[in-house]
Amino acid sequence: MASLNVRAALLSISFLILALGLWEMSTQPPEADQNLTEYEMLMGGVEQESRVPPPSAVIKLAWEELSNPFYDAGANDKGIGIQLGYSVYRVLTGYLAAMAIALPVGFLIGMSPLMYKALNPYIQVLRPISPLAWMPLALFIIQDSDASAIFVIFICSIWPMLLNTAFGVANVRQDWINVARTHELGHFRTALTVILPAAAPTILTGMRISIGIAWLVIVAAEMLVGGTGIGYYVWNEWNNLDLASVIFSILMIGVVGMLLDLALGKAQKLVEYTE
Amino acid sequence: MSKSFLEVDGLSKVYPDGEGGLLTVYEDIKFSLEKGEFVCIIGHSGCGKSTILNVLAGLDEATSGNIVMNGKEVVGPSLDRGVVFQNYSLLPWKTTLNNIVFAVQARWPTWSKEKVREHSERYLKMVGLDHALQRKPSQLSGGMRQRVSIARAFATQPELLLLDEPFGALDALTRGVIQDELVKIWEETRQTVFMITHDVDEAILLSDRIFLMSNGPNARIAESVKVDLPHPRARSTIFQNPNYHKTRDYLVDYLINRSESALPGPDGTPRVVEPAKGADGSEGGTNDSNSTAKAVNA
Numbered sequence: 001m002a003s004l005n006v007r008a009a010l011l012s013i014s015f016l017i018l019a020l021g022l023w024e025m026s027t028q029p030p031e032a033d034q035n036l037t038e039y040e041m042l043m044g045g046v047e048q049e050s051r052v053p054p055p056s057a058v059i060k061l062a063w064e065e066l067s068n069p070f071y072d073a074g075a076n077d078k079g080i081g082i083q084l085g086y087s088v089y090r091v092l093t094g095y096l097a098a099m100a101i102a103l104p105v106g107f108l109i110g111m112s113p114l115m116y117k118a119l120n121p122y123i124q125v126l127r128p129i130s131p132l133a134w135m136p137l138a139l140f141i142i143q144d145s146d147a148s149a150i151f152v153i154f155i156c157s158i159w160p161m162l163l164n165t166a167f168g169v170a171n172v173r174q175d176w177i178n179v180a181r182t183h184e185l186g187h188f189r190t191a192l193t194v195i196l197p198a199a200a201p202t203i204l205t206g207m208r209i210s211i212g213i214a215w216l217v218i219v220a221a222e223m224l225v226g227g228t229g230i231g232y233y234v235w236n237e238w239n240n241l242d243l244a245s246v247i248f249s250i251l252m253i254g255v256v257g258m259l260l261d262l263a264l265g266k267a268q269k270l271v272e273y274t275e
Numbered sequence: 276m277s278k279s280f281l282e283v284d285g286l287s288k289v290y291p292d293g294e295g296g297l298l299t300v301y302e303d304i305k306f307s308l309e310k311g312e313f314v315c316i317i318g319h320s321g322c323g324k325s326t327i328l329n330v331l332a333g334l335d336e337a338t339s340g341n342i343v344m345n346g347k348e349v350v351g352p353s354l355d356r357g358v359v360f361q362n363y364s365l366l367p368w369k370t371t372l373n374n375i376v377f378a379v380q381a382r383w384p385t386w387s388k389e390k391v392r393e394h395s396e397r398y399l400k401m402v403g404l405d406h407a408l409q410r411k412p413s414q415l416s417g418g419m420r421q422r423v424s425i426a427r428a429f430a431t432q433p434e435l436l437l438l439d440e441p442f443g444a445l446d447a448l449t450r451g452v453i454q455d456e457l458v459k460i461w462e463e464t465r466q467t468v469f470m471i472t473h474d475v476d477e478a479i480l481l482s483d484r485i486f487l488m489s490n491g492p493n494a495r496i497a498e499s500v501k502v503d504l505p506h507p508r509a510r511s512t513i514f515q516n517p518n519y520h521k522t523r524d525y526l527v528d529y530l531i532n533r534s535e536s537a538l539p540g541p542d543g544t545p546r547v548v549e550p551a552k553g554a555d556g557s558e559g560g561t562n563d564s565n566s567t568a569k570a571v572n573a
Contacts, residue, residue, distance in 0.1 A: 183381040273367045
């Protein structure tokens with residue numbers, strides 16, 4: 001009996017082949033039963049109905065795109081690598097800015113019940129706002145579409161980090177705090193050597209949720225602000241009626257999102273501990 | 276009054292009882308410890324032993340009374356008073372060695388890395404854990420964790436070591452082994468130790484004196500029982516000494532028959548009892564603790 005991993009891989013691949021096969025078959029244009037008229041030849045066949053491209057077309061396109069991902073042939077014709085690069089750059093900038101605010105503020109809220117009570121109402125009101133709702137205000141105030149997109153990432157990734165940091169810090173076991181106290185650690189050393197490592201797994205969970213949300217939001221934000229980025233690329237190819245490109249970029253969004261999540265997952269492993 | 280190493284005077288703890296009233300857990304606790312003494316405190320649950328220990332550690336505050344150690348009032352936690360908690364309280368993200376290094380660095384911030392490490396390893400060796408330096412607490416058994424915790428407390432060489440039922444969560448066999456180790460490490464270091472326990476045999480094996488508390492609320496430290504057994508002691512031979520049985524009988528009788536209403540001497544200090552010198556605890560089974568033979572004031 002092969003190992004579970006091998007069996008799972010075999011099953012996975014069969015599902016893929018099955019799905020691609022069904023997709024391929026369902027998107028074949030009907031055979032012409034007689035010679036094409038001149039008009040039909042001009043229009044590309046008997047079929048007047050537009051169809052989703054078959055997987056073979058998408059794979060062919062993916063191969064072309066991925067073999068030259070960084071070409072730049074003008075504003076509306078850039079390689080997939082460049083478009084994804086713009087999106088990742090925006091996500092990371094907004095995300096890091098959110099981290100710089102959320103971690104210290106989360107620490108403060110977690111350590112001080114007074115600050116928690118004082119700031120909690122604002123957090124509860126601001127948190128459920130769809131990040132895209134900020135876009136008009138951001139565009140008006142910042143007057144720069146690129147920075148506005150980054151701001152939207154910032155605002156959407158700040159909440160899970162902030163709340164998880166506060167929660168993790170507030171719930172550090174009293175025993176460990178007592179260890180710090182009996183060893184005469186100051187507030188700063190206690191925060192750094194006891195509270196931070198104790199709360200790190202919870203904080204990293206918040207950071208992982210945030211990066212997921214940020215990647216979801218960037219696609220929508222770029223569809224709005226336009227210019228560059230994977231979100232703009234999807235919308236642009238839709239306007240071009242190039243559905244193979246749309247499907248291909250959807251897949252790429254999934255792949256990059258998975259890689260971002262994997263990276264945070266690895267970081268999470270590093271700070272995990274068992275009691 | 277002669278100045279002892281540690282003087283505790285008039286300590287009491289009052290909590291709101293949840294029905295608008297007040298509950299005095301213990302009151303007018305008065306005792307002193309000498310340098311190098313090993314003292315255990317025994318009492319039924321609810322008499323506030325742990326709170327007394329936490330107040331000594333500086334982790335909790337008494338409602339009234341004061342504690343003076345080495346001529347200085349005890350306020351807040353300090354490295355001069357090391358604590359071993361019942362639930363070990365090791366930092367789970369640090370290895371065994373780094374848990375000790377953490378404490379040693381806090382104690383002597385100016386020491387070099389090598390010196391800190393060498394010092395930490397020496398204390399881990401004392402508890403027989405030099406083979407598990409790089410393991411995390413989660414990879415250790417309960418007994419091993421408590422050993423690390425004991426090594427951590429001894430490694431900082433506090434002036435007073437506070438042990439809060441350190442073996443309470445361990446099975447009987449492990450408990451015996453670590454008791455022996457604690458005896459050994461104490462013989463080597465002669466730390467001043469104040470320890471809470473529920474176990475009469477453990478108290479006799481380890482202590483020079485045993486404080487007996489009356490039941491709460493309004494608990495007091497009623498008696499201070501001298502354990503007249505030669506050092507070094509060993510679990511395997513201690514029961515051969517007749518003083519062991521006299522002391523044990525006295526303690527058990529107190530806990531079963533007299534803890535309800537026992538009172539300290541008229542000046543508030545615990546009555547000094549020496550069961551080995553013919554004080555027969557079983558006669559004191561009446562409610563009047565004054566009738567206890569040889570009960571004299573400190």
